[in-house]
Amino acid sequence: MAQQQIWYGGDYNPEQWPQAVWAEDVQLMQRAGVNMVTLAVFSWGLLEVADDQWDFGWLDRIMDQLHQGGIKVDLATATAAPPAWLVRAHPEILPVAADGTRLEFGSRQSYNPSSATYRAYATRLTRKLAERYGSHPALAAWHVGNEFGCHVARDYSAESAAAFRGWLERRYGTVEALNQAWGTAFWSQHYTAFDHVEPPRATPTFPNPTQLLDFDRFSSDALLECYLAEVAVLREVTPGVPITTNFMGFFKPVDYWRWAQEVDFVCDDAYPDPADPASPGLAAMMRDLMRSLGGGKPWILMEQAPSAVNWRERNAPKPAGQYRLWSLQAVARGADGVMQFQWRQSAAGAEKFHSGMVPHAGTETRVFREVEALGAELKSLAGLVGSLCEPSRVALVLDWDSWRALEQAAVPASLDYVAQLQRWHSAFWRRGLGVDFVPPEADLSAYDVVVAPAAHVLSQAARQNLAAVPGRGGQLVVAYQTGVLDPDLHVLLGGYLGAELREALGVWVEEFAPPALVAGQWVPELALDGLAAGPATDWAEVLHAVEAEVLATFRAPGALVDGQPAITRRPAGPGAGAGGAWYVATAPAALDALAAAILEAAGIAAPLLPAGVEVARRGGRTFVLNHALEEQRVAVDGAAVVVPGRDAAII
Numbered sequence: 001m002a003q004q005q006i007w008y009g010g011d012y013n014p015e016q017w018p019q020a021v022w023a024e025d026v027q028l029m030q031r032a033g034v035n036m037v038t039l040a041v042f043s044w045g046l047l048e049v050a051d052d053q054w055d056f057g058w059l060d061r062i063m064d065q066l067h068q069g070g071i072k073v074d075l076a077t078a079t080a081a082p083p084a085w086l087v088r089a090h091p092e093i094l095p096v097a098a099d100g101t102r103l104e105f106g107s108r109q110s111y112n113p114s115s116a117t118y119r120a121y122a123t124r125l126t127r128k129l130a131e132r133y134g135s136h137p138a139l140a141a142w143h144v145g146n147e148f149g150c151h152v153a154r155d156y157s158a159e160s161a162a163a164f165r166g167w168l169e170r171r172y173g174t175v176e177a178l179n180q181a182w183g184t185a186f187w188s189q190h191y192t193a194f195d196h197v198e199p200p201r202a203t204p205t206f207p208n209p210t211q212l213l214d215f216d217r218f219s220s221d222a223l224l225e226c227y228l229a230e231v232a233v234l235r236e237v238t239p240g241v242p243i244t245t246n247f248m249g250f251f252k253p254v255d256y257w258r259w260a261q262e263v264d265f266v267c268d269d270a271y272p273d274p275a276d277p278a279s280p281g282l283a284a285m286m287r288d289l290m291r292s293l294g295g296g297k298p299w300i301l302m303e304q305a306p307s308a309v310n311w312r313e314r315n316a317p318k319p320a321g322q323y324r325l326w327s328l329q330a331v332a333r334g335a336d337g338v339m340q341f342q343w344r345q346s347a348a349g350a351e352k353f354h355s356g357m358v359p360h361a362g363t364e365t366r367v368f369r370e371v372e373a374l375g376a377e378l379k380s381l382a383g384l385v386g387s388l389c390e391p392s393r394v395a396l397v398l399d400w401d402s403w404r405a406l407e408q409a410a411v412p413a414s415l416d417y418v419a420q421l422q423r424w425h426s427a428f429w430r431r432g433l434g435v436d437f438v439p440p441e442a443d444l445s446a447y448d449v450v451v452a453p454a455a456h457v458l459s460q461a462a463r464q465n466l467a468a469v470p471g472r473g474g475q476l477v478v479a480y481q482t483g484v485l486d487p488d489l490h491v492l493l494g495g496y497l498g499a500e501l502r503e504a505l506g507v508w509v510e511e512f513a514p515p516a517l518v519a520g521q522w523v524p525e526l527a528l529d530g531l532a533a534g535p536a537t538d539w540a541e542v543l544h545a546v547e548a549e550v551l552a553t554f555r556a557p558g559a560l561v562d563g564q565p566a567i568t569r570r571p572a573g574p575g576a577g578a579g580g581a582w583y584v585a586t587a588p589a590a591l592d593a594l595a596a597a598i599l600e601a602a603g604i605a606a607p608l609l610p611a612g613v614e615v616a617r618r619g620g621r622t623f624v625l626n627h628a629l630e631e632q633r634v635a636v637d638g639a640a641v642v643v644p645g646r647d648a649a650i651i
């Protein structure tokens, strides 16, 4: 991106307004420092008004008006919401839910990603737009579809079932290989032909776990194919224009490691709950993910709410200052754009109560004043465009197969995968450390600390990759429910973890013993002695330390794990520097002491920051963000910095 300014603006839906409003929009955009809008995301029905009948007049006019106003356009391919005439002519493009319900027209994303008809119409529209606007001076980027998989992550129609069978044939070659991978000797699930396989629709009881996982993998790939079909047209017609689509943070249905390879720059839509005190930490984690997906390159915050959303049970507005603070957080953690949903708050439709940069009440409002102020501030930060964040020395393993498998039914305890990641991310975030997310087979040589929480599904290559960390002087931290299954979801026998990690960690696991939640209480109640002394939650297991020192033990009178190891560490062998392999068999409430010990072993000096304070470094600037309400005093590079409540200092 030959970018001069931090992108600032948002989704712009001029078609919802009389054209008389457009001139005022452009004027207000200029006043607010808006330099980019995302246009035409849901405009298909007003662009192709009947089969192959086009009305581009309005889009021509607004493209020109925006250009004259000095505002660039991230132009959507408009394929996210097929129009009524198309659905009526081809009802087979409608998606079908697992229970067989056909999802009707009348909201958005009413298409099945495997539908050849949908793809044909979508790529024709894409071509029309590319031919018409490819050399328009306002065009900055293509925005393909919108939030792929957001509403229809899996489709169970006959067409998808056929595509799934094709996907399985390509993956397995023979039905015997499928039988082997899926473990179909269990419950008489053996297949004699690919034709007999269906998506895991509503079943009498637990469906085959590998069938489920394969359907998840297939569904992510089907959406990706849909995206790539449009990308192919754009590359052909407008080879020089960058292409993206908006991701959704930690979004389980779509494997962003695969998708990130197919976008020219990574974008994210992030809507942390303003009312949740945990949101700043969660948002920081999403920003770190986006930076990591792009291999460290700047990314764009493509959507956030200027204030409240409309899709929670109760929708808190952003209190004064939070919009700015969370926007600066994105910049601090690598964003080159701060975009909102949406420019002008809708007067009709399902999102009329979702905030906009121009609220219902107009411009003499708190929201618009904050919008204007941020526009000016972002302009002053233009020097950061293109700059990188301080390199992270800590990596957190993130794996979509592990996420999906961990959260399947019929497992020892239901665990929330993202919560496992967040626990560790937060331990480092609270010390001002940036964390990179990595897939399990990534090159880990840049990291001094590699943490793998609940990396449930690991290939042999991944196990070897992780096991090699201590030998080259790094700290490997493995937390429970890692290395339990291979990529076909077959158990790694002989004490879990796989031989490579058992060896590296010097431990094996005999039995799982997770506490249950009974009337809001953990039973048994777990506590830890030693490092991380205090209560523990979520998980316990009977762990044997064979070649590892025991750093903490369970205290749970009467329970299986009482007196057993809970946290262990195997120092790497002689000549291997100061490497270490830590195993953590529970979720200690006091993770700070453990994190401190790990960081100390890695030679990383990062003291705990005052509660609510975040420090991030990018392009030679240090962002000190105070998410707390009270003023905080922080030592940054030897100097004391005082930051008022819900405010930021950039030094």
Ligand code: GAL
Residues within 6 Å of the ligand: 146, 147, 150, 269, 271, 303, 309, 310, 341, 351, 354
């Ligand atoms: C996003 C979507 C936008 C808008 C927004 C509301 O998921 O891309 O179109 O619906 O949510 O928060």
